Amino acid sequence: MIIYYNTFIGDELINKISDIEFRQIVDSILSDKEGWPQYGYKFIHDIKNPQLKIYIRGAYETEKKLCKGLPGLSCTRFKKNGDPIDIIINYNNWIGGSKSELSIEKYHKYVINHEVGHWLGIGHTKCPIEECKKRGYTSCPASIMQQMSKGPNHISPCVESYKPLPYDWIIDDPTKSPYLFSKTNRFKTKSGLTQNKAKSELAQNKAKSELTQNKAKSELTQNKAKSELAQNKAKSELAQNKAKSELKQNKNIDLKQNKNNNLKQNKNNNLKQNKTKNGLAQNKNNDLKQKNKIFIILTIVIILILIVIIIVIKNRIHNFISIQLLK
Numbered sequence: 285m286i287i288y289y290n291t292f293i294g295d296e297l298i299n300k301i302s303d304i305e306f307r308q309i310v311d312s313i314l315s316d317k318e319g320w321p322q323y324g325y326k327f328i329h330d331i332k333n334p335q336l337k338i339y340i341r342g343a344y345e346t347e348k349k350l351c352k353g354l355p356g357l358s359c360t361r362f363k364k365n366g367d368p369i370d371i372i373i374n375y376n377n378w379i380g381g382s383k384s385e386l387s388i389e390k391y392h393k394y395v396i397n398h399e400v401g402h403w404l405g406i407g408h409t410k411c412p413i414e415e416c417k418k419r420g421y422t423s424c425p426a427s428i429m430q431q432m433s434k435g436p437n438h439i440s441p442c443v444e445s446y447k448p449l450p451y452d453w454i455i456d457d458p459t460k461s462p463y464l465f466s467k468t469n470r471f472k473t474k475s476g477l478t479q480n481k482a483k484s485e486l487a488q489n490k491a492k493s494e495l496t497q498n499k500a501k502s503e504l505t506q507n508k509a510k511s512e513l514a515q516n517k518a519k520s521e522l523a524q525n526k527a528k529s530e531l532k533q534n535k536n537i538d539l540k541q542n543k544n545n546n547l548k549q550n551k552n553n554n555l556k557q558n559k560t561k562n563g564l565a566q567n568k569n570n571d572l573k574q575k576n577k578i579f580i581i582l583t584i585v586i587i588l589i590l591i592v593i594i595i596v597i598k599n600r601i602h603n604f605i606s607i608q609l610l611k
C-alpha cells in the first residue's frame with residue numbers, strides 16, 4: 285500500500301531545526317526495509333496532497349496545545365470518528381530530552397516508527413515476553429508500539445528497540461495485531477497482493493540469505509579441511525624430519541661409540557703389546573742377569589779348582605823334590 289506523506293516544522297522552530305534535514309531523516313526511516321515497508325507499506329514524499337502529515341513542534345506547543353495531557357511525549361492525533369489527523373513530534377524529545385536510553389539516531393527511528401504505527405491503526409502494546417520465550421530470546425526486544433520515551437523501566441522486561449519487530453511477529457503487524465484501534469483498520473495493506481508480494485520477497489530474501497550462509501559455511505568447512513590437511517601434512521613432515529634427525533643422531537652416536545670402542549681396543553692392544561714387550565724385555569734382562577751370575581759363579585769355581593790344582597801340584601812337586609832330596 286502506498287502512503288503519500290510530507291514533513292513540516294513549527295514556526296517556533298524555524299531557527300532551531302532545518303526543514304530539509306528533518307525531512308531527510310524521516311525519509312530514511314520510512315524507506316528502511318526493516319521498518320514499516322517489511323509489512324507492505326511504501327511511503328512516498330508528496331508536497332501537494334499528503335495523506336500523512338508529520339510535524340515537529342516545540343515542547344510547549346506539543347505538550348500544552350497539540351498533545352494535551354501527554355507531558356514529555358509526542359503524539360498522533362485522531363478525529364472523533366477515528367480517522368488520523370497528523371503526527372506531532374516533540375522537539376524536546378527529538379533533540380534527546382526523553383527518558384529513553386537509545387542513541388539519538390535510534391530514538392529518531394523509534395519515535396517516527398511508533399507514531400506512524402499509531403497512524404496505521406495500532407495502539408500501545410505489551411512486551412511480547414511469551415513469544416520471546418518461544419523463540420529462545422534471552423533478551424526480549426520491545427514491540428515498536430511500547431512507549432520507549434518513558435524510559436527502560438516502563439518497557440521492562442523488554443529492552444528498548446527502534447523498529448517494528450520482524451514480519452512473522454504478529455504483535456507489530458497492522459493487519460493482525462491484537463492491539464488495533466477499532467475503527468482505524470483502513471490502513472491495512474491490500475489483502476492479498478501487497479502482503480503476498482512482501483511475504484514472497486521476504487521468503488526469497490531468506491532463501492538467498494540461507495543459500496549465502498550455506499555457501500559461506502561450505503567454504504568455511506572446505507577451508508577448514510584444507511587447513512587441517514595442510515597441518516597434518518606439516519605435522520607428518522615434521523615427524524618424518526624428526527625421525528630422520530633421530531636416526532642420524534643414533535647413527536652418529538653408534539659411529540662415535542664404535543670409534544670410541546675401536547680407540548679403546550687399540551689402546552688396550554697397544555697397552556697389552558707394550559706390556560708384553562716390556563715383559564719380554566724384562567725376561568731377557570732377567571735371563572741375562574742369571575747367565576751373568578752363573579758365569580761369574582762358574583768362573584769363581586774354575587778359579588778355585590785351578591787354585592786347588594795348583595796347590596796340589598805344588599805340594600806334589602814339593603813332596604817330590606823333598607823325596608828326591610831325601611833320596
Ligand SMILES: [Zn+2]
Pocket residue numbers: 398402408431
Ligand atoms: Zn504511543
